[in-house]
Amino acid sequence: MVKKVGGKKPPVSAGTGKVESTKSVQTGKVSDVGDVRGAEKQAKSSRVRRPTRPMTAEEREHLFKLIHEEADKMFGANGLPQSQRATVENAVKQTVDASIVEEDD
Amino acid sequence: MGSGSAEEYMSYEAGSEELVAKLVEDHQGWAASIARSVARAWNLDWQLDGLDGGAYEGLIFSARRYDPARGVPFRAYARRRIHESSTEEARKSKSWQRGVGADAPGEQESREISAMLFNVFPELREGLLPASAVEKGEEESMRSSVRQLLASASMLATLHELEKGGADRAIEYKRMIGIIADLEPVHQAIMWSVYWEGQSMRQVASDWEIDELNVIREHKQILQFVFSKLANPKKGSTALKIRPGLRPVAQTLKREGFKGPFSDLLEGAAVFLLVLAAGLLLASDMLGLLI
Numbered sequence: 573m574v575k576k577v578g579g580k581k582p583p584v585s586a587g588t589g590k591v592e593s594t595k596s597v598q599t600g601k602v603s604d605v606g607d608v609r610g611a612e613k614q615a616k617s618s619r620v621r622r623p624t625r626p627m628t629a630e631e632r633e634h635l636f637k638l639i640h641e642e643a644d645k646m647f648g649a650n651g652l653p654q655s656q657r658a659t660v661e662n663a664v665k666q667t668v669d670a671s672i673v674e675e676d677d
Numbered sequence: 678m679g680s681g682s683a684e685e686y687m688s689y690e691a692g693s694e695e696l697v698a699k700l701v702e703d704h705q706g707w708a709a710s711i712a713r714s715v716a717r718a719w720n721l722d723w724q725l726d727g728l729d730g731g732a733y734e735g736l737i738f739s740a741r742r743y744d745p746a747r748g749v750p751f752r753a754y755a756r757r758r759i760h761e762s763s764t765e766e767a768r769k770s771k772s773w774q775r776g777v778g779a780d781a782p783g784e785q786e787s788r789e790i791s792a793m794l795f796n797v798f799p800e801l802r803e804g805l806l807p808a809s810a811v812e813k814g815e816e817e818s819m820r821s822s823v824r825q826l827l828a829s830a831s832m833l834a835t836l837h838e839l840e841k842g843g844a845d846r847a848i849e850y851k852r853m854i855g856i857i858a859d860l861e862p863v864h865q866a867i868m869w870s871v872y873w874e875g876q877s878m879r880q881v882a883s884d885w886e887i888d889e890l891n892v893i894r895e896h897k898q899i900l901q902f903v904f905s906k907l908a909n910p911k912k913g914s915t916a917l918k919i920r921p922g923l924r925p926v927a928q929t930l931k932r933e934g935f936k937g938p939f940s941d942l943l944e945g946a947a948v949f950l951l952v953l954a955a956g957l958l959l960a961s962d963m964l965g966l967l968i
Binding site: 635638639642643646651652653658660664670671672674675 | 706707710711713714715717718719756760764781783784786787788790791794795801802803804805806819820823824826827828830831833834850852853904907908910
């Protein structure tokens, strides 16, 4: 399952944005540890590759064209048997098609 | 009709009848669109084949569990569930079971493989292409995603044939099996678990007690590798490396003498053929003696 980076934000500490001179040094507090963990989470999250953008109805034909072109490379001489190409290519096209929702409500 | 953002429903209590009714009213048409999309792709009737009912059930299920306080838009929350319900109904329908609408040879098999692809790439249900294995611009990213789908569909087709016991057709896929059998045992284990045993990548990761991302990313690399081998059979390529997150698992498997299920499969087939050949030779010798 693709993990969406956008939905995960590091926890914001209670002190963020507030500058209180009497409390400017606040090391060792639990909230600071939480900040570090949050920063670590953010660092990890930033290494997560985002998924490609959602497919749209306008892109359907272009995607079908790509599927056909890439199938050309997989099937045929020295590749997978041509007799199976239609089954596999159609399966992928159907999957892409079933994923694209045309909202006409 | 609401846009589905969480703010619109903040004044409602999560799980309340009022919220459920409001969500259903606002998104019923959209849920029906999902059912129609699935029906269109699989050449079914969205109403006669019950996909509308599946979508509606998915909508109700999601509406009852939706909590606007989490800040997630309802459609983002519900889309996967509604899509799952629609595809489940499609597969249970008489049209599917009887192959209605799948007139050309191989079309019903295409449907089955298509349905299985949603299990391998659940993000498709949200309208997302599988994450690209390369980062070279939009067009190349789309191609990379398409290659993953094609390689995955070929894998499913191969194992589908093996399962049906269609040895003659499975032989046509021997190249595919040969490529997988040459992979490291840990890579073979991923492919076997996902494609033969139908496990999710999350389950595989959980069994191995590792981060799910390691399995997801390695799976993408495997598919990319398989596609390259199929598309460029004469081009030599280096073996697919094991990512650091999987190395402990790979070492454990090696220590246990695990060779890989596809290697075992080929080995078993080779032994079977040897025994068969030996049996045939013996039979012909005996026949010669009798004559």
